[in-house]
Amino acid sequence: MNYQKTLEFLFNQFPSYQIKGGDAFKPGLNRILKLSKLVNNPHENFKSIHIAGTNGKGSCSHMIASILQESGYKVGLFTSPHLKDFRERIKINGVEIPEQNVIDFVEKFSNKAESIQPSFFEYTTIMAFQYFVNEKVDIAVIETGLGGRLDCSNIITPEISVITNIGLDHQQFLGETLAEIAREKAGIIKHRVPVIIGRKQGETCSVFDFFAHQKKTKLSYSESINAIYALDLKGNYQIENSKTVLCTIRNLQQQGWQIPEEAINIGFQNTIKNTGLMGRWTTLQVKPRVICDTGHNEDGVKLIVKQLNNENHENLHIIWGMSNDKDVLKILNHLPKNATYYWCSPNNDRALDTKKLASEALKINLHGECFISVLAAKEKAIQQAKCEDLIFIGGSTFVVAEII
The missing domain is CATH 3.90.190.20 (Mur ligase, C-terminal domain)
Known part of the structure; x- marks a missing residue:
């Protein structure tokens, strides 16, 4: 198969939320765990940052990746949906996964995966995870697809979990109120893994506090961050996102990650150049x-x-x-x-x-x-x-x- 035929196979064989919407939504972790086992459980073999939230996931993911790249790390980045080409979803240091890697993965595992009947997103998630392991990334920034608790990306145990904010979207899957949606997003909070909350909202604070206490983990609200950096991403709404990113970076520094102040400055100023992010103002x-x-x-x-x-x-x-x-x-x-x-x-x-x-x-x-x-x-x-x-x-x- 060539690359175009491979994409046609992917989109036709596995239901895609990007194309079919709710009909393609398959919540739960059973299928993704079976898929992961087929490729030797790559989710257990790379360090990661896990990002959920209603808005700002993409901007925060790319800014974090940019800063880590400027710090000298080899950084995987998994986001969705794509705008022009499927390969935008899976990058290392801003470079998209090669077409041949996509072809090889599909040719090797499509028949084995058929009995599991995964969704398009589950299949591509495992493709990304295996690619990151094979390429020996130092860390990968992983964005949830939809929700958190039952999102297939939630099989990872990250260094830090990040929840940007909670708004009303995808209520048919996640709940009708901010508190209900927050409970679904809070499903990415893991035992003793620090969690960053981007926006302090009255209806959601008690939800996040409860989950953090239950998981015995440190919870930080990024509103406490005061420093303002020059950003190449335009739009005043990026100020809130940059605070979420900076709070995440400060927590990584506390864990021992070497992230110089200069790398933070340059990373914020070169997010588009370093990661190829498109479509934000x-x-x-x-x-x-x-x-x-x-x-x-x-x-x-x-x-x-x-x-x-x-x-x-x-x-x-x-x-x-x-x-x-x-x-x-x-x-x-x-x-x-x-x-x-x-x-x-x-x-x-x-x-x-x-x-x-x-x-x-x-x-x-x-x-x-x-x-x-x-x-x-x-x-x-x-x-x-x-x-x-x-x-x-x-x-x-x-x-x-x-x-x-």
């Missing part, structure tokens, strides 16, 4: 200014709108598409009324129909035109915008993936 064009961001749940959209309000511009144009599993009206309610909207639907089975999106938007007086594709919407917005205007593209990871 990314400027695509200057005149008119075109910005995209992958924020797609209620909390993420609130942060986007707050940032938009801080930007200097004349007229605001918003290109917007969504997944069909979101609370559409609740999210749209946060969008500014004084913008010109371009409704679109990304090329994905989970995408919300453009006309349905426009119809919901009309209920709250958001007016716009429907487009057959994200690119068509972008072309029209650029055509209509003046040099001093701002065009924002977002609403879904899949929307951003088509224009970045």
Whole structure:
């Protein structure tokens, strides 16, 4: 098989949440443990940092990896979903897993894995873990896929567990309240493994305190961190993420990891260069200014709108598409009324129909035109915008993936 055929096999053989949504969600650790056994339990053979949370996982994961790379460590990075190419999910020192490694893994283990019937995410998680072991990483930053307690990445025992924040997303799987969702995320807290909480929230503190006490572990809230560093990741919301990262780094230093202050400075300033992170308040064009961001749940959209309000511009144009599993009206309610909207639907089975999106938007007086594709919407917005205007593209990871 070549690389393209291998990807087709992966996506067709194993249900992917990125494509199928909830139908592909397979909670529980039994299958992943069986898979891991097939490849000699790689999850037991590398050091790691485990990161969960509703928003900020990707930014925090990449910033931590960048700082550790600048400290001279060989750093694995496992994140999801990908924007352009599957290999973005699995990196070492910012370099994507080679195509041949993906092909070899699938050819070697696909038949053996068939009887286990893993999900796409379970299969790729083990691919990442084995790659990190084979390449002898010093440490790997592992991001949960969905939730925490039953997420297949939760078979690792990390050096530190990190929970960025808790918001309302994926309630059909994780619970309807912040406290219920926090309980699922808190499932990554391990016995005597330090845990970092990014945001102190009234509804979740007691949950995290309970789990930390139960697991006899030290719990730290990153709000206690005061230092502010220069970041290459734009958007004021990254300040909170950087505090979470710094709190994690300070705990690693206490464990004996050699992380110089200069590496922290340079790591924060070179996250994009060191790790290849895309889609976080990314400027695509200057005149008119075109910005995209992958924020797609209620909390993420609130942060986007707050940032938009801080930007200097004349007229605001918003290109917007969504997944069909979101609370559409609740999210749209946060969008500014004084913008010109371009409704679109990304090329994905989970995408919300453009006309349905426009119809919901009309209920709250958001007016716009429907487009057959994200690119068509972008072309029209650029055509209509003046040099001093701002065009924002977002609403879904899949929307951003088509224009970045």
